[in-house]
Amino acid sequence: MREIAYQRATQVRDALTAVANDAGARYLGGGTNLVDLMKGGIEQPTRLVDVRRLPLDGVREHADGGGLVIGATTSNSDLAAHPEVRRRFPALTQAVLAGASGQLRNMATVAGNLLQRTRCGYFAQLSHACNKRVPGSGCAAIEGIHHNHAVLGHSRHCVATHPSDMAVALAAFDAVVHYETLDGVGEIPLSQFYTPVGDSPDRETLLPAGALVTSVALPASAVSPRSRYRKVRERASYAFATVSVAAALDMRDGEVRDARIALGGIASRPWRARSAEALLRGARPTPERVRAAAEEALGEAEPLRDNAYKVALAINLVDAVLSELAGTENDR
Structure with a gap:
């Protein structure tokens, strides 16, 4: 059993000092990710600095x-x-x-x-290679089980996807x-x-x-009030996204003044589809235009051996959410 120091900070300066003085220290919020990683032996902090009582909520x-x-x-x-x-x-x-x-x-x-750590099943399995856990050890997922892994922005060193739903909406x-x-x-x-x-x-x-x-x-935004987040996952109870999308449209006189599209479940970070947004701005959101934007959002996709289905799934999801926001879902 490893001994871990615990410290409850009440001032931001105290928390910063505690971590600066201990290279193995970690901030502890709710602990829903860190504690799990500690249980599995993936994270091994020497000190936990509890920040929940800092005046940083609301x-x-x-x-x-x-x-x-x-x-x-x-x-x-x-x-x-x-x-x-x-x-x-x-x-x-x-x-x-x-x-x-x-x-x-x-x-x-x-x-x-x-x-929270961007991770896949191999990250938590100490017997398998993982460049996130042990840099330079390799990526077992590339030739292993990767049907739910990245199709955008990955490299030969890692194909894991970012797990946060919140971050996708914030990116948009x-x-x-x-x-x-x-x-x-x-x-x-x-x-x-x-x-x-x-x-x-x-x-x-x-x-x-x-x-x-x-x-x-x-920041203040004219586009954000007309927004939706939709998530496809492998089970109805809580699970990481297979594909998700946060989208928003600012409409006036039947034309798109501004558009936001961010994708989750397909890359190591929330993926902002800026070129797809540009296709919509200043145009009428016809079914053809919306479909073109959805396809543009996945235009740079490089699927792995077993996850090409994600490309079609993401295109269809973006198409459906944008059509709902534009009020054209019944025009097809």
Whole structure:
């Protein structure tokens, strides 16, 4: 049995100092991912710094007067239930409710959700090669069981998909992650927060070492109130997405003024389909135009041996959600 130090922080500075002074320390929020990894011997921290009592919870108005700022320790349940989140960013509420069970949502925090490890079944199996767990050891999934793995943005070093539903919706709405270190505060747009797989799949975010996420900012958006999140999964109870989409349309006089499309379950990070969005802006969302945008969203897909079905599934899902938002689902 390994001994682990436990420390409950009440001030942000105390938490930052504790982690800076112990290379093996980890922040502990709800623990819904970290504790599981500890049980399996994948994570072996020397110290847990509990941040749940830091003054970092709640949802408040953004300084721009129309957006929202979500505290890092806000529970997923509280986020999904917040009336302004439901009104201004409905796809975010839908995404949170699609993730995990009610019990897990009650425990899990916003920052913890964004920072959960991108993983597949081989990550948790110490007997198999995994470049995320042991850099340079190889990727057992590439030639193994990978039917639910990435079709976009993967590399020969890793084909795992990002597990967060929340992050997909936040990516669609140009969220910004705010953090603090002992040297001061910083921010990273969510579009840049997760690193491409490349040659170093063990590094998943651009957060500086020892940084503590303090909040996530959602800027005001004309497109976000008309938004949807839809998720396809292998079982109706909680499960990671096979494919998911967060989409939003801002319509006026029958034309699309703005569009947002982000995909989950298909890459190592939330995948923003910007070229597909561009096809919709300034155009009427006819069935042909919507289908073209859906196909464009998967235009760079490189499926593996056993997961080509994901490409067709994702195209159909994007098509269906955009058609619903445009009110043209019955025009086919």
